[in-house]
Every structure is written in structure tokens, then in C-alpha cells.
Amino acid sequence: MAEAHPVGFQWVMEAKKRGAKVFHVDPRFTRTSALADTYLPIRAGTDIALLGGVVRYILDNELDFREYVLAYTNAATIVSEKFADTEDLDGLFSGYNPETGSYDHASWQYEGQEGNTTVRGTGKERDSASGLEHESHGEPVPAQTRRDETLRHPRCVYQILKRHFARYTPEMVARVCGIPEEKFLELARAWTENSGRERTGALVYSVGWTQHSVGVQYIRTGSIIQTLLGNMGRPGGGILALRGHASIQGSTDIPTLFNLLPGYLPMPHHADHPTFDKWVDSIRHPGQKGFWGNSRAFAASLLKAYWGDAATPENDFGYGWLPRMTGDHGTYQQVLNMIDGKVKGYFLLGQNPAVGSAHGRAQRLGMANLDWLVVRDLFLIESATFWKNSPEIATGEIVPEECRTEVFFLPAASHVEKEGTFTQTQRMLQWREKAVNPPGDARSELWFFYHLGRVLREKLAASTKPRDRALLDLAWDYPTHGAHAEPSAEAVLREINGFDVATGRPLNAFAEAKDDGSTAIGCWIYTGVYADGVNQAARRKSRHEQDWVAAEWGWAWPANRRTLYNRASADPEGRPWSERKKYVWWDPDAGEWTGYDVPDFEKTKPPSYRPPEDASGPAALAGDDPFVMQGDGKAWLYAPSGVLDGPMPTHYEPAESPMRNPLYGQQANPTRKIYEHPINRINPSPPEPHSEVFPYVFTVSRLTEHHTAGGMSRTVPRLAELQPEMFVEVSPELAAEVGLAHLGWAHLISGRAVIEARVLVTDRLTPLRVDGRIIHQVWLPYHFGSEGLVTGDSANDLFGITLDPNVLIQESKVGTCDIRSGRRPTGPALLDLVGDYQRRAGMPPDRKVPIVTTDVLGGENAAGSTDEQTPEAAARDGEDHA
């Protein structure tokens, strides 16, 4: 955190000053470790084993915050007797289908609801990253579930959890993670001792967690701990995702993602959502509890915002115009399609996949096989110059004279040359004022897309093709100003906020959304950012003039709420759990919820409220159901649906690992998304042979002095001089083993590429004793590329493409490689070296990666081919580190 989010880290130091204990878990000793009270070096890719150990420690010693757990979680709920755990199936859950490499969730359901799930073969949920749709939109679980408040029932969630994590003992944690037992126990003790009624503990992660083939389950494990300890919805608690880009949160809220529409509404799927009603019902699940009950209004209002007058109840608000998904259209699928010549044109908008995405070589070869490429950026980044200055030029894989890609580079306006809002990592929108005009041809994306749309509509004006109606009928009349006819960002923000179609009055809350076309809302969760016709995101009331919640600085969605689910900061009766930790509470005299923050609850719904049998939507939430977006108003320790790779987290080895999974016969995530493409060779892992060809584990992350792919830091002398060269950090032990010298050269080889770097021999890295053997890990920054003031090989070139099944985020935080002293070969010799390793490791182009590695299913090794497809997900942050 100190490394990648230094200014955020000031609050950790603040807490430390007040006596908080800081633990840091990271494969390498970073600037954060230097300031932490305790640092735990861990084998990359084993966090679930560590966190699972903590879960076990909590349950075995009954250290959970029992009142909280009973009232606010599904711990007491009884699960179907059909459910079989990884304990019984050697690492698989019940319902696994080796053909599709995915799960049928029927057996995971609560007792008596086995027939309820809409989810059968989840292969298509995976391909359209739609698993978490059910977590965010709520799986249909009727209010009344069978519960055992004593938590003794063998099939209640509490007991199932206990059994599931039974084998995550301190010894096992040591065996898997390489963390000595004493160290682990110190962490477990501190965490539990500092949680409960009087104290809370916070959990902070970055993409060190998300960029894994089991990334979502990492975070699930964290949630389970924080929920058991009663740290959710309470001040000083929670799980904080430190995301890596100024508006990456906004990029998921108002997504430019293939499977999402603004406000986490799913992109329609050609098979599942033939009609507007089917689409809407798949979101709101008629009869279900919670705020998604209103989603018909949100959906209708979005389409109204898109197509204005042309969107009417009669034509389902133009639902028919929406493009339909048929499966995986994610960025990595796109790149492979580019290589296969299926994609004509590619827009890169302030993004540098040639350096920033996994498998840089595939990225660049894909770009080299387009008809045209549009790059909009501040600088000539690697992705704009791949045709003249990429590693593939040296190897002869790209020959400028033979590369047909037509490239348009359009200079972009910087953050001070345009106005608009960023949404930072705590969901807070902050408006930026414009300081100066952009230089020369530089323009904002707002300008580019507004005018691109204008030109397209002019060109199509005469068209009678039905396909063009969506463009021609688009509501696209934004006021412009200035010499460049810059569209008004405030006008767009108004549309995002939503307005009453008749009067144009900006809406104040998403509760005002209507499903009859009388309201238009660009992104329903942002409704309120323009409340009372005022740009709330532009508020800049000094922190000195308001309380510590600082509710009048910027605007946070939803409804300017700073802490989600904050109803949980009060007990079931609505009283603060403790005076020290009071945040939001029920005021009986005023008859309303009050506190420091905007209560995340219907303001006047008393704690004592119990819904009538037939209630649905928000009305079905009881006065003590704090988790208002959940189908049952409860926090889920066990997820009967929604998480595609299991109702509970399970440790799987990374897709590339030098180790056999010590916990189960199942080696890696059996539902991970893999691409079998000649260019995407995955290094062998046990039980496959030849894993010893790539004996070392490598992990990559950020340096404080650089930003992501370097486009905004290697171009700035102030930053470039602070970390001027690509390097690799190795432990003295590994240096001695391989014969590496400090500041000498080394090159690293994976099944995809070979890169070189200067060597830093440092005691900050250590070998780990894991399952009876020594594992060496090396660390690399991934900021370097071939352009800019300082250049170097790109660490991301080493990675293959394997994705988390829930959100289709690549595993780019851990891989296997070999490391050798000296510089890498150049030209064709470089390809020979990689080829030689591929031969030795047995990685032919048509290699099938074994998915199931346990014979519990009768030993059949199903290849990870996937079935047909479907929608959504909250994707997570690109880079930086755990």
C-alpha cells in the first residue's frame, strides 16, 4: 500500500500512531513491509490457504462475533443434503461437469430450494463473466429459509464452513504458504483480538488478489473472515480494495465492459434475454427481497436515456436495438480473434496493452493483424509504435513493410485540460475543473466520441437499414462550447444522474426512477450526483469545516453513502454495538435512522419491522436485514449461487505452479477460463511432467515511482530518473544458486517469452520452505517497455492467459519461469531459446491443459473446452500489488 498508494497509506500510519497493529502479507518485502509491525512473506498464489487458516482458527476457537453472525449472516441457514464438499470430492464440489469444466449449482442451494436456481451449467456464465451478477443482483432466495439458531445442525452453514476449513491447520498453512506456524498464529491472534463489539479490523487488498485464477475466491475468503468477526458495515472495518487507476471504479460503474451496461445492468444474452421482460426479470427476480426489485425502472430509464423520444413502452424502450452477447467477448478473446484475423478495427483509449496486458507478444501480434487501429493517448506509447519499435521487429515476427495495420494516433487531452468526474476507489465522484485548453490537436474523449457520433449519424442520415436506426435515433444532442465545440460534461453528468422527461428536472434519488418512460437515467446508482440541479461531485467543503466523514466533499454512490451496509454498525435493535464504534443508529424518538453517515437503510423502517409473507423488493427486507442488496438481506458466509467456482473458497494452486496442491488431488481451479491457442502455451505444473523446466516462481507489481505500463511515468523525467531501469529482485540464496551478481544481467524464460533485466540481489526477498522443499521467488516491476525516456523489457510478456471464471481477469500475479545469468539472445535466436524450453517442457502448440487432476470422477481428464455462453460482473483493478 505504501508502495502503490502512498497517500492512502497516511491513514494506516494514522491508525498505527493510535496503536493499531499493521500486518503485511506479500511475496516480497516492500516499503509497506518496512513500516508494518509484522511482515509475512508468502508464496504467491496461496492466500486462500492463509485466510482459510484464519477462518479455521476463528471457528475452532469460537472467536466469531456470535450475535452479529447469528443476526446478520446466513450462518444458521440449512443447506441442501445434496451438497458435497471438497472434503468429500478431493477438491471438487458437487455438481461439477468435466465436459463444460463448470458447476451445476442445484446441489449448493439452501434446503428446500434446490429447484430454485436459474443456474445450471455455468460455462456460459463464466464466458460472459456473469457469475457475480447473482451476488450483486441477488440470487432468488425467499425470505424464509430453514435456520438453526443454535448453529448445531450438521448442515447449517456454520458447521459446513467448519468442516470445509477443518484441514486449513497452522501446519497446513506452513506447508502451503511457507509461513511459519508462529507467524501465522500471531496474525490470527491479532486479527481476532482486534475484532468484535468494541474493536474492528480492516482488510486491505489490491490486484495482488484480483489477478489470479481464483481471484474472486480470495476476496470471498476475506469477506468470510470480516463477516465472522463482525467487521462489515462498521467504522474501522470492512474490506478495502485499493484500485490502481483514477477512475477505474467509474469504469465499472459506467462500464466500458462487454458484459455490462451502466449501473451493473447486464448486457443482454441472445438466448437468455430474448425480450425486455425476460431481461429485466433476470435481474430483479420477481418476488425477491432487496433493492434490485426496482430494476425494471432502472433498465427502462437507461434505455430512455439512450434513445430519448424513440424509446417508448410500446417498443420496449428500444431494447431490441441492444447488441446481444453469445459468449466470451472479453479483451483476451478479442486479442486471440485479432491474431486469427477476425477483428477489423481496434480502439485504444488511454490504454497500453502492449505492455500492460498479460502476454504482451500476443497483444502486439494481434494489433499487427488488424485493418486499422486508433490510439488516443498523451504520448506515443508502445501500443502505437508496435509496427516499428516492438520486440517482434527484432525477432522478425513483425516486418513493417508487411504489416498492413493502418494506425491513427490522436493526441488526447490531459486531466487538467478537460472537466469531468473521476470515481475513486471508495466510490466517490470528484469533479475536476478545467485549467487550460488542450494543446494542438489534443482533444478529450468526450470531444472525440461526441463528434465521431455526429459524423457517423451524418453519414448514415439517408440510411433506411434497420441496423442504423439505433444510431440515428440515439439521443445525441449535447450542448457544445468553445472554439473546438467541446461537448458539455455537465450536461452528460445530468443525463447520468437522470431527469424527469417531462420537466427535465434532475432526479434526487434512484427511488424516483419509473418504468413507464417518464424518467431517463444514464446510470441509476449515480442518481443524486446532480440532486437539486447542483453538481454534488464538485463540492469542495474543506475537511476543516466538517466532521471526519466529510460527507460534503464530492459525492459517493449510492446516495452519498460513505460506508456500505452501515446498518450493521448497530445491533438488531438498532443500538450501536458499542459507544466507541457508533456510526449509524435508530433514533426511537425521531422514529428514523440517523448517525454520522447516510444510513444504508430505509430511513424510517424500524428495527422491529417484519415483512408480510407476500412482500417483495425493498419492502420484503426486515428491520434487521442490513445487507439490503442481498436476496435475503444477509451476508453470505456460504454462497449458494453466484460464485462459479464454489460456494466456499478452496485453495487451488495457480495455473502455473512448481508444486503439487498439498490440500487436494485437484491441482488448480477446475473452472478457470483457459484459451487453447497455439500462441498461448501454459507452462506445465504437477501432476504433469516437466514442471521442473520452469523451477522458479515470479510475480510482478508496481513501484511507487512508476505507473502501470509506464505511459505516464517513463515519459516524465522526474519519475524516470528515480527508477531508471528494468530490474529483477532476487534473494542472495537464489543469486548464489544461479550465479547472479548484483547489477549484473539476468534473463527470465517462460513458455511465452524471454526478457532481460538488471539484477538486484536483496535480502528483501527470501526463499520459502514449502511442503518440504525450497521455493525461490523473484519479483519484477512491469512498468517497462520500448518507448519513453527509460526503457526495458516488459515483465507481462512472460505471462500466459488464464482467467478467473467469475470476472475473466487474467492470472498475472504469479507464473513459473527459469532465470539465467547474462543478457538474453536477440533476433531469431530469442525465439529458438523459447522454442527449446517449450520442447523440453513438452508444450506443443496443440497441447491440452489437464483441468481435472483428481480421479474422484473416475480419472477422466476433461479438457477445458467450454459450452455455449451468457452475461455480467464487477471486474477489478488492473495493476499494482497486494
Next chain:
Amino acid sequence: MPDANSLYGPLDPAPDAGWEAAPPRMGFFTDTSVCIGCKACEVACKEWNGVPDSGFDLLGMSYDNTGALTANSWRHVAFIEQPRPAGHRTPPFAGDPTGPAAGSPASAAVGAGTATDTGTNPGLPPGRPESAARMSTGPEFLGMPGAQPPGRGAGAESRSDFRWLMMSDVCKHCTHAACLDVCPTGSLFRTEFGTVVVQEDICNGCGYCISACPYGVIDQRKDDGRAWKCTLCYDRLGAGMTPACAQACPTESIQYGPLDELRDRAAQRVATLHERGVPEARLYGHDPTDGVGGDGAFFLLLDEPEVYGLPPDPVVTTRDLPQMWKRAGLAALAMAAATVAAFVGGSS
């Protein structure tokens, strides 16, 4: 009239430099125990003061690629990797199969030899491998690093302990500033805030200040010939603003304010750290009775000053200036006498 302590001893420098009704003396307190080594100070300083870059070479001095305070780096963040206990923290590598503690010393020894063109003179001279190694391992280190491969050196059997020291160095703005006193043009002068500033419109690059500074701070910019160093953002102070580095510092490692307040705050901080089991915490440059009359920019350190590249006990050269003039006078008289004798005495 000049103060009795004009050349040595406790002194409030601004009035002594002729500032009547001077504001309270302002300064820096840099608390290295909360420094995260982010280098925001280096960048913020360069942005505000328009300081040129100081070389694009990987120095191999841990994460320090700046190397030293120079005319082109007015803040410098030092990084020291030591396989040594860090206060109350659990040993980071306890129980790990680590080898002998020779990684840091050996790497430091290599780092000692690197160089980069800082664009300044003398800039960043290379160092002595042995004392570099010693910095990274402490007195127990024996033998020449680099003589044996990393990880095979002498020292503890395994390095369970480890700490990473970071410290943002800067001009000390001494109470008795030798650079200022020896400056023949009055380019270096004492501001009303008690700080020491080079006036770029006056400096003629005589270089005297560079030899006079006991901390090795001030330095000469090659292409321009003048001497440059931290001004404690004199222009910002005039506008009632905080110096750029202190304003940027994310963790309040760099604190700016009236020196008296800072000294109290620092004393309390040391006390707190001692309570919390960090006995190695000590102040540096805070004492008005030290060799330079106390620094306007002082530090909380976690190891001996020399480990951070600071002189252990600097004394301002002008302490002895009266003596020097006396000696020169005597020598001059001797010269005259000798001449007279040579001409009047003797025959031929």
C-alpha cells in the same frame, strides 16, 4: 552589533543577520521512523524549483537512484537494507530458510562503486566498498564483500532479522552556516526566517561554500557554474505557504514549522518510540549547543548518522576563524620581520 555567539554556540540567526522583528525561525523536522521512501519530496521539490534531472542510471543502492544531495537534487531519500533487528517488530524472515546475512553488504559494496552524471560538480563520487558493506550489516561484518558470492558471506547463520531504513535528507540550514559565512559575494544569505539561501542572481560560482559545508550538501551545477541547494522554498515561505516537499510528504515524515515547536514535537516522538520498544530512535541536529549551533532541518534517526551519510559530529569551521586570523597575523608579522632582518642584518 554581532552577537557573542556569532561564530559558535546557541544563537537566533535571523536577528544576528540584521533582521529586526524577524518572524520565528522556521525549519524541518524529518522523522525517518515514518518515512515510506516514496520520494514525493524529491519530485515536489524539483517541480516547484525547476531543478534539472540528476542522471538516469541504476545505482544499485537499494531503491536510491539519486545517490546524494547535489545541485540537481535538493532532497535525497536514502535507502539502507540491514539484516538487523527493527525495534519491536517480529523478525520478518524468522523461520525462513534464509542463508547468511551477506546479501545486503555484498550488494551495498557493489552499489558503492556505481556512478552517474548528475550534471553537477563534484556530484556523486564513488565510495569505499568496505564501509558500504559495514553500513548494511553493522560491526559484526568481517571480510571483504564481493570476495565470495552473495549469500555465502560471513555473518549470522541466517538473516531472520531485517529492516529497511529510509530517510529524506536535505540542507540542514545550520544556525552557524559555514557556506554562508565564507561566501565572498553575499550570494548565500540568511533570510528573515532563519534559513540559508543562495541568491542565483548573485552567485559567481567561486565554489568556496562547497568546501565549507560540513554536510556535503551544496554543490555546483556544471552547465551553469553556480552553486545550488535547498532554499526551504523561500518564495513559498514569503507567501505563508509550506515548502513543497513538506506539503507533499504523505506520512508527515517531513514536518515544517517554527523550529521551537518542531523540537518539542520531536522530543515527544522520541519518547513515544522508546516506550514502544524502539530504543534506537535518536535525534540528530536538534541541539542548539552542538557544533553548528543546531540545524534548522533536523532528523529523527534509527541508526548512527554516518549510516545515513551524515557526519557524526560536525563542527562549523568558523568556530576556529578567530584563531586562524590570529595565526595568519603572526605569520604575516614573522614575514615582515624576516624581510627586515634579511635586509638590515648581514653584510654582503
Next chain:
Amino acid sequence: MSPDRPVGALFRRFRERLAAERTAVANRTGGEPGSPTARGVGRADSGSRATGTGAGVGRTDAGARDAGLTPHPPRDAAPTVGRRRGGKGGRGGEQLTVPPAEFTSYYGRPVLKPPVWKWDIAAYLFTGGLAAGSSLLAAGGQLTGRPALRRAGRATSLAAVSASAYFLINDLGRPSRFHHMLRVAKLTSPMSVGTWILSAFGPAAGIAAVAEVAPRLPPHGVLGPVRRLLPPTGHAAGLVAAVTAPALATYTGVLLADTAVPSWHEAYPELPVIFAGSALASGAGVGLLAAPPGQAGPARRLAVAGAALELWGAHRVENRLGLLSEPYAAGTPGRLLRAGRALTAAGVAGAWLGRRSRLLSAASGGALLAASVCTRFGIFHGGVASARDPKYTVVPQRERADRGA
């Protein structure tokens, strides 16, 4: 002739001779060329880095002994560190048995910034002293009726002071701003004081020298009055110069001492004495070169006085300062100072033995001048070396701090 030529030439010859001698020694002691000491020679005026100094010290001594040159004296006053390193080095070091440095510093880098003064400041130390010495000689000659001494003294004084001005301005980072020196008058700044001394001395020495052309002016016509007025003006100016000369010669000692450079600062009691002596000796040298033996008596006596002061001072700094004496004994500075001592001795001896030989007198005059050059450069580079090596900054301060603690 350009004022810096003779000095430059002299200096170059010295470097060549010492270099030759060094390699001879290196060969005899099996020291490979490119060894730290060999590099040390090349370092003399290059301003490049002194990495190997530590390792070099011992070898230089060993080499020096084998070469039959004056070994540098035992360092009784030296703190433990200094002695051990000396002793160890004395046993002749192969590369890997360099004793561990018993001090710490940040990546072994210098704590101080070594002086940025180029060799022309060292040259100025000489020319300034020469100007002072010769103007005293001139005044003496003027008052005791020794016109040869007067003429030579005045001429040399002007030449030397002009050279001084050139060196000083040439060393500035911003020569065009040399006049900023006159902005302030600071007693705390030896360079400021020196500037004002020079501003008094320079013109006086100039006028005195110009006055020497009076006899060559036509007795009648416009220049007639000038011819009559010049001599008395010259006399006055000569006396003014002579009065300021001792200050000019000795302030430079303070100039070097008033720095953080360890071996300069600690030598503050001696430096003015050395420089005074060196100035006298060089002045005397001029006398011996220029004056017929008949008039050279005072010069010979001055030479003795100067040599005495210079040798006494030099001996003190090479022994009294303990560890901080090391830089004056080691490497180039050591060789320069030893050469200076030898030349001074030779010069004095020559001056007395050659009382009747114009040639021998002149030679010893030259030797004295050369001696002065060597001494100045030796002292200069000794200080620079002490600033380049963190040892000389850290060890004494650490000991002081520990004593204080």
C-alpha cells in the same frame, strides 16, 4: 608571455617526473600499473575519484621505502585506525587482504563534497605568495639601494599578481560575475578579505612596476613631467604593496583552513606559516635569479628564513594531525611535499654555496620557486584527498562523539 605558462610547464614537468618515478617503484614492488596508487598519480589534477586511496596508502609507503625515498615518518599521534592501516599497508598489500574499514558511511560515499577548485587555485596559492614575496624583496631593494632586487621584485610582483587575478577569475563558475566579489566585505570570508587585500595590493604593485620604465622615457616634451613624477610615485606604491604583502601571503592559509576539508581545517595553525615561508622563499628565489651575487645577500637570507618557516610548518602538518596527516604523506600530495622539501633544502644550500657563482645562485633561485610550487600543490591536493575519503570525516568525528558521549 601568458602568465600561467611557466607554472603550467613546471607543474607538467613535475607530474611527468613523479609518474616515471612511480612506475619505477611499482615495477620494483611488483605493483601492477593501474593499481590504485598508479591511478593516484594520474589523479593529480584531473579531479577524478579517489576510490583506491585506502588501499593505496600502504603500497605507496612500501614503494617509497624500496625506492629509497624519504619514508613518511611514524605517526605516534595517529589514532588507532590510522596506525593500523599504515602498519598493515606497510606489509605490502595484495588486492583482497584490504583490512575492513573500521567506520561506516552511506555506501562508502564521501560525506563531504570535495573542493571543486581546479588546479588554478593551487597555482594562485603560489603566484599570490610569489607576488607578496617579490614585492617585499622589491621594497627591501628600494630602501637599501639594491636596484636589481627592486626592479626584479617589482616586475615579478606585477606578473605574479596579474597571474593571480587570472587564476582566480578563471576558476569561477561565472567569471563574468567576478566583480560580485566587491559586493560585500566579510571578515567571516577569507576569500572576501583576500579580495580586498588584492584590490589594495594589485594596483600598488602595478604602479610600482610601471614606475620602472621612467628612465626609458624621453627627458623632454610631454612625457617629461611623467618621467620626473613616476619614481616617487613608484616608491610610494612599492611601500604600499610591501605593507599589504604579508597579508596577501598569509590569508591564503586561512582561505584553505576555513573549510570543512578535514586535513586543511585541522592544519589551520600551520598553513599560514607554511605559506608565509613559501612566499618568502619564492621571493628570495626571484632575487637569486635576477640579482648579481653582489646584491643577492638579502635574498639568500630571506631564502633561509622562508625555508625554515616552510619546513617547520610542513613537518608539523605531516605529523601533528594523526589520521589527518595521512593524506599529506600518501600518494601525490606526499610526493609533492617531499619533493618540495628536497628542493627547498637544495635551494638554500645552493644559495649559500653559490654566493659567488651567478649560475649556481640562479639555479638555487629556480629550485626555491619550484619548491614553493610543490609545497602549494602538495597542501592543496592533500586537503582534496582528505575530503574525498569519508574515513577522514567520519573517524575523527566518531571518536570525538564517543568521547563526548
Next chain:
Amino acid sequence: MGLKTFIQGWPVYRQLTGTDPLGRGAAAQSARSAELTARTETADGVARSVCPYCAVGCGQRVFHKDGRVTQIEGDPDSPISRGRLCPKGSASKSLVTSPLRQTKVRYRRPYATEWEDLDLDVALDMIADRILAARDETWEDVDDEGRPLNRTLGISSLGGATLDNEENYLIKKLFTAMGALQIENQARI
């Protein structure tokens, strides 16, 4: 300048007559130093902005004069950052004023080995033509069961996560309307 004022401006004179005989401070101050002011004081204006690097969302104050950014520093009012910035945030001025920034449209023809210039409006027009061509070439109306698809898989987009919400909104709106489905973002990575 008269001789009198010259003399009085002479630091030596000020030393002799003033409160600073040693010439250390008041007497030695130059005219420039005496008039020195922070350029933030003389800026034409200051914009309240937000750091463009990571997602912490630190407040920035952007000072500008004559249409040029003259200083970017932390906003002390911000409850998030309290006026502090990391090295990247602190380097923002260098980022936006960098001489390396491209300010002209660059165009690379197929098979070309060098960039050439192109007028912005022409570029926009050419891009529009290529979009329509790709769209026509790869348009899918319905799947094999006749269910609507309304899309093209011939166009891809990958957006960075430093774009404004307003920009992302228009991007998604326009691409969706033209049937381009393969719109992705750093958020996936």
C-alpha cells in the same frame, strides 16, 4: 540610477550603516530576493482537480498563467489526501507540460515505415468511414435460430481507467448504438 542610490544599494554601505555588519542577511539580500514571490500568488487562476494516477483520488490544485499550467500541488482541503501527493501526483505538472507529449495527429499508412501528418477532421472522417465499413462487413442481425444479435464483432475497444465517467458514458452509449459489443476496459485487467 544616481550615484547616491547606487552607493546606498551597495551591500558594503548597508553593512557599515545598517544592522548587519557581518553582511550575513539583511545587508546581503539582493533586489531580486527582496521582491521574490511564489508563482502561485501571481497565477491567473487555480482549478480544483484530482490526481490522474491511482484510485485514491487525491485533491490537486492546478495553478495556471497565460494558458500554461505553472504549478500542480496537493489540495489541503481534501479529506482524502489532506494536501499530500505521492511522487507521481507531484510530477503531474511535468506530465501535462511534457515536451514529449504528442500534440499533432500521427498517421501510419498500411505497410509504411514512418509516421506522416494528418488533419484532425480528416482523421475523424476516415475513422468514421472505417467503422461503417467494418460494421457492414461483419454485421450479425440474428443467430442461427433467428434470435436477434444486432451486433458487429469486427470492432474492438480497450479503454484506460483514467477516462472520465462522462466520457465512458458516451463511449458505451455510442458503441452500443452502433452494435459494437467488444468494448472493454482496464477494469477487466
